[in-house]
Amino acid sequence: MPFPDRARTRGARGLYAITPDVADTGRLLALVEPVLPSTAWLQYRNKAADAALRREQATALLARCRAHGVPLIVNDDWRLAAGCGADGAHLGQDDGALRDARAALGPAAILGASCYDSLALARAAVAAGADYVAFGAFFPSATKAATRRAGPGLLRGAADLGVPRVAIGGITADNAPALIAAGADLVAVVNGVFGAPDPGAAARAFQRAFDHAAARRDP
Ligand SMILES: Cc1ncc(COP(=O)(O)OP(=O)(O)O)c(N)n1
Ligand SMILES: Cc1nc(C(=O)O)sc1CCOP(=O)(O)O
Numbered sequence: 001m002p003f004p005d006r007a008r009t010r011g012a013r014g015l016y017a018i019t020p021d022v023a024d025t026g027r028l029l030a031l032v033e034p035v036l037p038s039t040a041w042l043q044y045r046n047k048a049a050d051a052a053l054r055r056e057q058a059t060a061l062l063a064r065c066r067a068h069g070v071p072l073i074v075n076d077d078w079r080l081a082a083g084c085g086a087d088g089a090h091l092g093q094d095d096g097a098l099r100d101a102r103a104a105l106g107p108a109a110i111l112g113a114s115c116y117d118s119l120a121l122a123r124a125a126v127a128a129g130a131d132y133v134a135f136g137a138f139f140p141s142a143t144k145a146a147t148r149r150a151g152p153g154l155l156r157g158a159a160d161l162g163v164p165r166v167a168i169g170g171i172t173a174d175n176a177p178a179l180i181a182a183g184a185d186l187v188a189v190v191n192g193v194f195g196a197p198d199p200g201a202a203a204r205a206f207q208r209a210f211d212h213a214a215a216r217r218d219p
């Protein structure tokens with residue numbers, strides 16, 4: 001298994017926008033476009049599409065992400081990530097082994113792991129080659145009825161893992177500052193961005209939350 005080259009994730013910070021389930025690819029691209037200037041990463045997540053539509057949408061998003069220099073991470077399916085040339089994959093507990101994804105995608109791919117409310121899962125994920133660890137859900141989510149609840153102490157406890165810590169679940173620009181203060185390097189968001197009347201403005205509000213936190217840290 002190639003050892004992960006974590007150069008691309010070192011210092012990663014900001015919004016990690018995740019796409020909503022949208023069947024029309026043109027509409028999906030129109031939703032995502034205004035968000036791209038203000039997001040650190042984009043995740044393609046569609047739990048309703050069939051394999052052909054997911055391939056079409058991942059490929060179309062990748063072209064827009066490349067134009068903005070934003071890494072595209074594919075949810076659930078490292079084979080799709082490999083097939084369309086995306087920058088990485090995000091795997092939950094039922095989405096296959098990180099080691100298999102790393103072997104297929106190579107050392108430069110960005111591999112993320114869902115760790116829910118568990119520091120032990122996070123340690124195991126890093127040992128298996130994850131480039132970032134995600135904890136959640138921090139708040140009730142309109143997107144997914146998450147059964148496990150994470151608290152800010154988990155973000156503090158993961159400080160020594162040496163990889164970016166991602167927070168997910170019901171995050172808005174209003175509740176993000178507390179998570180950033182607790183150590184979240186990225187906040188992963190579906191509804192707080194794409195459910196907003198103006199997704200571009202919502203993405204900018206997240207960016208401001210990170211800017212304010214940095215200004216408080218290094219005045
Ligand atoms: C950044 C990030 N964190 C967590 C998840 C959730 O992954 P998973 O538990 O596999 O659930 P689904 O997203 O597949 O419903 C994620 N996608 N992204
Ligand atoms: C996909 C997902 N995973 C979660 C976890 O806790 O692992 S919460 C979640 C939904 C995130 O969407 P929203 O920003 O709309 O709440």
Ligand SMILES: [Mg+2]
Nearest residue numbers: 076091092095
């Ligand atoms: Mg999954």
